[in-house]
Amino acid sequence: MTSMPMVRRGRARLVLRNTAVGWSFLLPNFAGFAALTLVPVALLFYYAFTSWNVFGGAEWTGLDNFRQLSHDHSFRTALTNTVYYTVFHIPLTLVAALGLALLLNRKLRGVAFFRTVAFFPYITSIVALAQVWNMLFSPSYGPINQFLRAIGIAHPPGWTTSADWSMPAVIVVGTWREAGYYMLLFLAGLQTIPTQLYEAARVDGANAWQRLLAVTLPGLRPTTFFVVVMLTIGSFKVFDLILVMTNGGPGQSTLVVSQYIYQKGFVENQFGYASAISIVLFAICFVVTVVQFLINRRGSES
Amino acid sequence: MTILLQPPSLEIPIEPARPPQRGRTKRLLGYAVLIVAAAAILLPFYWMLISSLKANNDVYTIPVKWLPNPVVWKNYVDIWHKADMTTWLKNTLILSFAVTFLQVLTGSFAAYGFAKVRFPGRRVLFLAYLGTIAVPWQSYMIPQFILFSKLHLSDTLWSIVALQAFGAFGVFLMKQYYETIPDELLDAARIDGMSEYGIWRRIMLPLSVPAIASLSLLTLVTTWNDYLGPLIYLRSHSIWTIQIGLKTFVNSYNAEYSLIMTGSVLSVLPIAVIFLLGQRYFVEGIATTGLKG
Numbered sequence: 001m002t003s004m005p006m007v008r009r010g011r012a013r014l015v016l017r018n019t020a021v022g023w024s025f026l027l028p029n030f031a032g033f034a035a036l037t038l039v040p041v042a043l044l045f046y047y048a049f050t051s052w053n054v055f056g057g058a059e060w061t062g063l064d065n066f067r068q069l070s071h072d073h074s075f076r077t078a079l080t081n082t083v084y085y086t087v088f089h090i091p092l093t094l095v096a097a098l099g100l101a102l103l104l105n106r107k108l109r110g111v112a113f114f115r116t117v118a119f120f121p122y123i124t125s126i127v128a129l130a131q132v133w134n135m136l137f138s139p140s141y142g143p144i145n146q147f148l149r150a151i152g153i154a155h156p157p158g159w160t161t162s163a164d165w166s167m168p169a170v171i172v173v174g175t176w177r178e179a180g181y182y183m184l185l186f187l188a189g190l191q192t193i194p195t196q197l198y199e200a201a202r203v204d205g206a207n208a209w210q211r212l213l214a215v216t217l218p219g220l221r222p223t224t225f226f227v228v229v230m231l232t233i234g235s236f237k238v239f240d241l242i243l244v245m246t247n248g249g250p251g252q253s254t255l256v257v258s259q260y261i262y263q264k265g266f267v268e269n270q271f272g273y274a275s276a277i278s279i280v281l282f283a284i285c286f287v288v289t290v291v292q293f294l295i296n297r298r299g300s301e302s
Numbered sequence: 303m304t305i306l307l308q309p310p311s312l313e314i315p316i317e318p319a320r321p322p323q324r325g326r327t328k329r330l331l332g333y334a335v336l337i338v339a340a341a342a343i344l345l346p347f348y349w350m351l352i353s354s355l356k357a358n359n360d361v362y363t364i365p366v367k368w369l370p371n372p373v374v375w376k377n378y379v380d381i382w383h384k385a386d387m388t389t390w391l392k393n394t395l396i397l398s399f400a401v402t403f404l405q406v407l408t409g410s411f412a413a414y415g416f417a418k419v420r421f422p423g424r425r426v427l428f429l430a431y432l433g434t435i436a437v438p439w440q441s442y443m444i445p446q447f448i449l450f451s452k453l454h455l456s457d458t459l460w461s462i463v464a465l466q467a468f469g470a471f472g473v474f475l476m477k478q479y480y481e482t483i484p485d486e487l488l489d490a491a492r493i494d495g496m497s498e499y500g501i502w503r504r505i506m507l508p509l510s511v512p513a514i515a516s517l518s519l520l521t522l523v524t525t526w527n528d529y530l531g532p533l534i535y536l537r538s539h540s541i542w543t544i545q546i547g548l549k550t551f552v553n554s555y556n557a558e559y560s561l562i563m564t565g566s567v568l569s570v571l572p573i574a575v576i577f578l579l580g581q582r583y584f585v586e587g588i589a590t591t592g593l594k595g
Binding site for chain 2: 015019024028103118136188239261278281
């Protein structure tokens, strides 16, 4: 009887001690993280409802920014372009990454070298890559159009100089750059599929295509989910690639949401309005992630 | 012990044997596709390299000259006079190492708290960390800029350190690795009277060298390549990094094609060397953090 409260007090002290120790470990990182990331995220939700610009303070204006946003043609263009990029970039990268991963997930000589090659674009700076690609895409003398003319296309596209073709050019570079990264995720996912499943499928007489559909793809489900979420967020926030490659042009043909935030905030100093656009970007990423999460959960239950 | 401490491996499992004839054609086909893919991936880099060694007039020719003739090594001398490469490289180096050091130090420290110390609220807190990985930086760069300006950080190198050093990514990667290290080992050390800080310093750090290597290399490369941070925060020329410097050089000398490519090669080269030396750690770092989907 007498030992019970003692034990409890001892436990309480242990919890207290652990909490103190735990926080002491977290603090150096958490202090920086909270002050430099969490606080700005919280402030965003205040600034978005103010008229803050370079001339005055942050005056509360309620939903005015969002009302203005709904009539803003440039914003609509930016949103459409972002969706355009997303709709093509996700499936193209997904197929390229999965294809490369399946190809490299075999006992071929030199797979390690190919893996290195495929991943390399992802870790090279966007500024350098954008310069090279802009030169490769150069309409009259660039190697890409020379190649297209050689195979019989008399009037190849103007790529980054043409309003119709600048977005496809950006999508090509975005896919080329990121496929290697997602390939690594798929390769790691492929290791988790038990080889017995393949053997069983082979015993059942399944051919390569059937094995892909019945074993590989279901086995990659968690990886694919993660990749699609990352790709979606990555596509909606696409920014530096476009900034250095086309700067949104020609005209507004490659203007995307992130760049519009930058323009309103840092070029025109309309902090309140830019924050409102930021909220829209944030909300899109949040909703898309939640929806994909729900779909994934329902799918894995059935 | 050592088996348990191995990070997730990316070894390719051997497929069971098949009839040799079909296997050979399939393998040849596989190689053919791989070679085409590798060529497509590497071509831009090759073009960058040969153009950096050409005379400016030889960059755009019909047909394309696939080998520089004559080889103009002088580009690699001229770029140092025409552009402030020394300053840019120096600043980028300082930033890359400062950020990497802080990220590894604070990240592994916090990861120990999350992975190995039981206390109420740590799950919620960790979710807050994870959640911000999904929040695009582009959506809070404006309030962050205002905050940094009020803290008098903008237009100093400190702004980039503050921007990059406390990321959630490092905490996440290190925590994933620490969780593979068995608790029994720590309990043994605790019984021997070692403090938690001692355990972190003398047991966890030495055991997590591969994870530290992954995190260091990934952080180093991210900081080296960052363009948006310097674009927003670094206004004075004396604190420019290589990326922002190179972009400005491109804007002011937009017809000096070969020199632009020379600058590009110089900005990519250090990363290429680091990548080739430590590619195993890059791959493992990506696999550890990516797998937890």
